[in-house]
Amino acid sequence: MSTVDQRSSERLVLEAGRADRQYWLDLWRYRELFFILAWRDVSVRYRQTLIGIAWAFIRPFLTMVVFTVLFGQLAKLPSTGGSPYAVMVFAGLLPWTLFSSILGDASASVVSNSNLVSKVYFPRMIVPLGTVVVALIDFAVSLVILAGVMVWYGVWPGWQILLLPVFVALAVITAVGPALWAAAIIVKYRDFRFVVPFVLQFGLYASPVGFSSSIIPEQWRLLYSINPLVGIIDGFRWSIIGGASPIYLPGFILSLLVVAGMMWWGISMFRRTERGFADLI
Amino acid sequence: MSDTVIRAEKLGKKFIIGHYDQRDTMFREAMMRRARNFFRKGAELFRGQPIIEGDSAEEFWALRDVDFEIKRGELVSIIGHNGAGKSTLLKILSRITEPTEGRIEITGRVTSLLEIGTGFHHELTGRENVFLNGAILGMTRAEVRRRFDEIVSFSGVEKFIDTPVKRYSMGMYCRLAFAVAAHLESEILVIDEVLAVGDAEFQAKCLNRMSEVASGGRTVLFVSHNFAAVRSLTRRAIVLRRGRLSFDGPVDAALSNYTAATTTSAQTRRDWGRGRNVTVVAADLVDQQGVPTERYEAGKPLRFHIVFDTNGMSGLALELVLRDEHNVAVAYYSTLVFGQAPLPTTPGRYECTVSLDALYLAAGSYSLDVKTGFPGIEEDHRVDGAVPFIVEICSPNNIPYSFRQDEGVGTLALSLTAPLEFAPVRADAPTGHG
Numbered sequence: 001m002s003t004v005d006q007r008s009s010e011r012l013v014l015e016a017g018r019a020d021r022q023y024w025l026d027l028w029r030y031r032e033l034f035f036i037l038a039w040r041d042v043s044v045r046y047r048q049t050l051i052g053i054a055w056a057f058i059r060p061f062l063t064m065v066v067f068t069v070l071f072g073q074l075a076k077l078p079s080t081g082g083s084p085y086a087v088m089v090f091a092g093l094l095p096w097t098l099f100s101s102i103l104g105d106a107s108a109s110v111v112s113n114s115n116l117v118s119k120v121y122f123p124r125m126i127v128p129l130g131t132v133v134v135a136l137i138d139f140a141v142s143l144v145i146l147a148g149v150m151v152w153y154g155v156w157p158g159w160q161i162l163l164l165p166v167f168v169a170l171a172v173i174t175a176v177g178p179a180l181w182a183a184a185i186i187v188k189y190r191d192f193r194f195v196v197p198f199v200l201q202f203g204l205y206a207s208p209v210g211f212s213s214s215i216i217p218e219q220w221r222l223l224y225s226i227n228p229l230v231g232i233i234d235g236f237r238w239s240i241i242g243g244a245s246p247i248y249l250p251g252f253i254l255s256l257l258v259v260a261g262m263m264w265w266g267i268s269m270f271r272r273t274e275r276g277f278a279d280l281i
Numbered sequence: 282m283s284d285t286v287i288r289a290e291k292l293g294k295k296f297i298i299g300h301y302d303q304r305d306t307m308f309r310e311a312m313m314r315r316a317r318n319f320f321r322k323g324a325e326l327f328r329g330q331p332i333i334e335g336d337s338a339e340e341f342w343a344l345r346d347v348d349f350e351i352k353r354g355e356l357v358s359i360i361g362h363n364g365a366g367k368s369t370l371l372k373i374l375s376r377i378t379e380p381t382e383g384r385i386e387i388t389g390r391v392t393s394l395l396e397i398g399t400g401f402h403h404e405l406t407g408r409e410n411v412f413l414n415g416a417i418l419g420m421t422r423a424e425v426r427r428r429f430d431e432i433v434s435f436s437g438v439e440k441f442i443d444t445p446v447k448r449y450s451m452g453m454y455c456r457l458a459f460a461v462a463a464h465l466e467s468e469i470l471v472i473d474e475v476l477a478v479g480d481a482e483f484q485a486k487c488l489n490r491m492s493e494v495a496s497g498g499r500t501v502l503f504v505s506h507n508f509a510a511v512r513s514l515t516r517r518a519i520v521l522r523r524g525r526l527s528f529d530g531p532v533d534a535a536l537s538n539y540t541a542a543t544t545t546s547a548q549t550r551r552d553w554g555r556g557r558n559v560t561v562v563a564a565d566l567v568d569q570q571g572v573p574t575e576r577y578e579a580g581k582p583l584r585f586h587i588v589f590d591t592n593g594m595s596g597l598a599l600e601l602v603l604r605d606e607h608n609v610a611v612a613y614y615s616t617l618v619f620g621q622a623p624l625p626t627t628p629g630r631y632e633c634t635v636s637l638d639a640l641y642l643a644a645g646s647y648s649l650d651v652k653t654g655f656p657g658i659e660e661d662h663r664v665d666g667a668v669p670f671i672v673e674i675c676s677p678n679n680i681p682y683s684f685r686q687d688e689g690v691g692t693l694a695l696s697l698t699a700p701l702e703f704a705p706v707r708a709d710a711p712t713g714h715g
Contacts, residue, residue, distance in 0.1 A: 012391075014373060015384040036416040040402055040409075047404045047445075119399045120417055121376035189326060278377040279296070 231255025556662020
């Protein structure tokens with residue numbers, strides 16, 4: 001009851017266009033709902049499936065095999081710093097999958113939870129943010145496979161692996177910005193529901209997932225880094241494979257700037273439109 | 282500290298609604314219109330406005346200039362017709378949508394029940410859904426855990442609590458959902474017609490539970506069409522009519538204001554266009570005294586008063602199509618098909634009262650289409666939804682609850698013409714009537 005008593009003395013004013021000053025505090029207060037929605041998505045994900053959680057292993061593994069054969073064996077693209085092609089592909093595939101599943105799920109999440117949005121109040125940002133948890137769990141499973149692949153090839157990470165959490169956080173942030181933007185816009189214009197998968201499909205080949213970014217000619221590398229995933233994926237490879245896969249620093253900084261910009265844009269778009277969600281959905 | 286927990290001042294909510302101007306008869310027209318609408322939508326996208334389906338947009342105030350105050354511990358009903366603004370008001374109170382103008386001040390934690398079982402997931406078990414639903418309604422995990430046994434025993438689905446709710450019957454599902462809602466702990470409770478679930482016994486249990494909640498010193502706002510529940514639970518009522526506050530005061534006075542309001546609003550003039558030969562000018566549901574009304578009392582003769590103009594053309598019929606709240610046609614009458622009553626052949630304006638047999642229509646909203654024409658050949662004038670009306674309560678044989686359309690078992694309560702008797706059948710006797 002203590003929480004109830006604490007809230008009871010509060011005065012709430014509802015008015016048109018009133019910026020909700022307590023928004024971030026509210027977001028914290030509703031953390032239980034955040035966890036429970038995330039738990040719901042996780043626990044529902046593999047119900048009534050034949051092989052259940054094994055899907056989380058099979059999908060990234062097969063993608064890795066295809067990319068290794070396609071780019072490494074057939075196209076004979078070089079790996080970075082002599083590391084096995086499969087390891088390099090997998091180290092790129094991890095952040096990409098994390099990014100694309102957050103962007104894909106989060107952007108559709110507000111509309112697919114329309115029954116909640118139109119019937120109860122909560123800070124709407126909980127819904128897209130909740131999908132991050134699901135993506136992170138799949139990511140953790142993929143890390144296990146990566147470890148297996150590395151043991152198989154006898155590749156050992158250096159001290160750089162300690163910085164991996166930083167890059168994971170960066171990948172999440174990179175996805176959250178555009179995802180919030182897309183989630184807000186999809187509430188208004190459902191057309192964008194078809195745009196997101198298309199952009200993701202395109203992005204898989206525009207980002208250095210199946211190949212190393214070192215094959216990009218030097219004079220184009222900075223321009224290429226406008227794609228924020230270039231910096232993130234390079235960072236992943238650097239921390240997993242070690243010094244053999246160096247980070248291109250100007251590009252990395254540019255990527256970070258783009259990420260920050262997208263994050264700001266996504267949050268402001270979402271905050272601006274979320275009060276009208278229930279009317280539009 | 283003031284005793285007022287909710288104060289609304291000049292509250293208003295505007296929506297933009299789209300209209301389709303007419304039905305297209307030509308392919309070319311339809312294509313032109315599509316193209317025009319496509320460009321309009323594109324322009325709206327660039328201006329960042331929501332997409333309006335239709336040919337023209339219109340402002341619509343769902344709520345306007347609504348002022349009221351509610352004190353701590355008060356039990357207030359909000360009544361009004363469909364579309365009077367009740368749901369909009371509840372949505373503003375529960376912060377789901379924000380007002381377009383005016384303000385509202387709330388002191389204390391609000392929980393709203395706009396439906397029961399919000400967020401229930403079919404793949405999850407009953408137990409998991411209790412926690413999920415509790416969190417969605419604003420309970421903490423600790424709160425749910427503490428009251429879990431109470432919730433489950435209230436719902437009466439103990440045996441199936443670890444079964445996915447997709448295997449539940451509708452009744453079990455609703456009972457579990459209501460049970461969670463009934464155990465909410467908050468100072469202000471906003472409830473929208475959630476009593477309409479389950480069987481009579483469970484409804485009585487719900488009503489009891491609600492009055493318990495009410496007597497616990499909490500503030501309750503209650504929306505319902507069930508007059509009996511409104512009377513027994515609350516002392517004060519707010520009547521909304523077309524988005525405006527029409528009455529605020531003691532419950533009995535409010536209910537008579539609400540009933541009186543329906544009779545006057547039914548007489549407003551309308552413009553339904555014209556037919557080629559016979560034009561429907563006015564159509565109303567009327568009560569036994571012939572006074573227009575918007576409420577049909579189930580079990581009384583169903584009477585419609587209709588005024589039409591004719592140019593004297595012969596062979597036309599007047600047809601009535603009754604539709605339920607899903608706009609499904611459920612009943613039909615024609616002056617020609619079901620009786621040889623040709624329309625008058627002298628030009629002029631005529632009125633008539635179509636008196637139909639008493640029906641036990643399920644509680645809910647209905648509408649009547651009025652048409653003229655040559656049955657099965659050509660329509661002359663057609664007014665869709667000419668007479669909207671509602672049935673408040675349907676309780677044949679004075680059963681203690683209301684049979685409702687949204688139970689999904691039909692729109693008509695059947696009644697017996699002879700007492701139902703169950704006679705034992707002996708094993709050696711032949712079965713059947715023979």
